[in-house]
Amino acid sequence: MNEAWVAIVLAGIGTYAMRTSFLVFAHRLADVPPLVQRLLRQIPPAALAAIVIPALVRPHDHLDLWQPRLCRRSPAGPPRPGLVARPRQGPRVLHLGPPRGAGAP
Amino acid sequence: MLIGVIPFGLVAGATPVATGLGGDVSIGLSTIVFAGASQLAAADALADGASAAVAVIAACTINLRLMLYSASLAPFLAAVPLRTRLLMGYLLTDQAYAVSITRWTREADVEATGGPPAPGLDHRLPYYFGAALLLWGNWQICTILGVLVGSALPDSLPLDFAIPLVFLVLLVPAITSRPSAVAAIVGGGVALLAAEAGASHLSVLFGALAGIVAGAIAETVLERGTPYDTDEHPPDPGLWRGEA
Numbered sequence: 001m002n003e004a005w006v007a008i009v010l011a012g013i014g015t016y017a018m019r020t021s022f023l024v025f026a027h028r029l030a031d032v033p034p035l036v037q038r039l040l041r042q043i044p045p046a047a048l049a050a051i052v053i054p055a056l057v058r059p060h061d062h063l064d065l066w067q068p069r070l071c072r073r074s075p076a077g078p079p080r081p082g083l084v085a086r087p088r089q090g091p092r093v094l095h096l097g098p099p100r101g102a103g104a105p
Numbered sequence: 106m107l108i109g110v111i112p113f114g115l116v117a118g119a120t121p122v123a124t125g126l127g128g129d130v131s132i133g134l135s136t137i138v139f140a141g142a143s144q145l146a147a148a149d150a151l152a153d154g155a156s157a158a159v160a161v162i163a164a165c166t167i168n169l170r171l172m173l174y175s176a177s178l179a180p181f182l183a184a185v186p187l188r189t190r191l192l193m194g195y196l197l198t199d200q201a202y203a204v205s206i207t208r209w210t211r212e213a214d215v216e217a218t219g220g221p222p223a224p225g226l227d228h229r230l231p232y233y234f235g236a237a238l239l240l241w242g243n244w245q246i247c248t249i250l251g252v253l254v255g256s257a258l259p260d261s262l263p264l265d266f267a268i269p270l271v272f273l274v275l276l277v278p279a280i281t282s283r284p285s286a287v288a289a290i291v292g293g294g295v296a297l298l299a300a301e302a303g304a305s306h307l308s309v310l311f312g313a314l315a316g317i318v319a320g321a322i323a324e325t326v327l328e329r330g331t332p333y334d335t336d337e338h339p340p341d342p343g344l345w346r347g348e349a
Contacts, residue, residue: 011164018165
């Protein structure tokens with residue numbers, strides 16, 4: 001139990017230090033050099049994409065590009081043409097395109 | 106966004122209970138650490154009998170990405186009193202960062218392109234605190250509910266989809282230029298490769314760092330202009346030789 005609380009307090013201190021790392025010096029960051037500004041500008045798209053893409057494409061910790069849940073409009077509604085949800089059976093394969101219809105050989 | 110974190114909060118509350126660490130550990134983690142994925146990692150490590158040091162390192166490496174958020178928000182908050190910034194730091198999460206930076210960047214862009222001036226701190230701070238405090242309260246309530254439910258929590262909670270969809274909605278407006286598109290593509294791609302390679306929670310950090318560098322390089326390259334307007338921007342002859 002003590003071990004757990006030592007870990008909680010230390011992890012809390014470490015996490016707080018990282019959260020406030022740059023906020024503490026924000027008053028000196030009003031006029032940052034152009035190169036730093038250029039790097040800072042990339043943080044929102046880079047970080048958000050780094051959160052979103054793996055979470056969408058490998059939701060259960062393995063790669064799965066076929067996402068019927070993304071294509072479904074409503075639980076009861078008919079699926080759109082070309083985006084027919086397949087039952088998840090058999091060996092897992094990558095479904096990169098519509099299973100039939102336009103573009104299929 | 107609030108609904109998306111509910112199942113996650115329930116799990117953060119229930120996991121330490123289910124693994125025998127106790128509900129006080131759940132609540133301690135949620136109030137003192139207050140960062141979902143790292144709480145689960147620390148609880149898992151402790152439940153496996155790891156030392157406190159291992160749990161702390163696991164939690165802190167996952168939370169390294171918060172430094173990026175801190176750096177990204179800081180220039181907008183230069184005029185904010187230190188005490189307020191310290192409180193903002195405690196409340197800093199993926200969600201609070203994402204909604205705030207999206208709005209503040211858009212406001213600054215509108216002003217830079219001749220639109221109305223960006224609202225001042227009297228608008229920025231309530232926006233941040235509104236989002237961050239709502240998330241904090243939601244997280245604490247869900248943690249307590251998770252503690253009460255404990256191991257009765259079903260395994261099939263939809264943990265995996267609500268959260269990325271919300272961030273996807275915020276990613277789209279973040280892509281405002283070709284360099285930002287490069288940053289997003291490289292950031293998402295490297296994070297995916299890192300996750301495939303087994304980097305687990307650190308994949309977000311690796312992806313973000315790679316995307317930042319790629320976006321900055323793309324901006325630098327695009328700024329040099331096309332090869333045709335050499336009259337105004339003669340290419341630096343040393344550039345290509347130096348890269349050989």
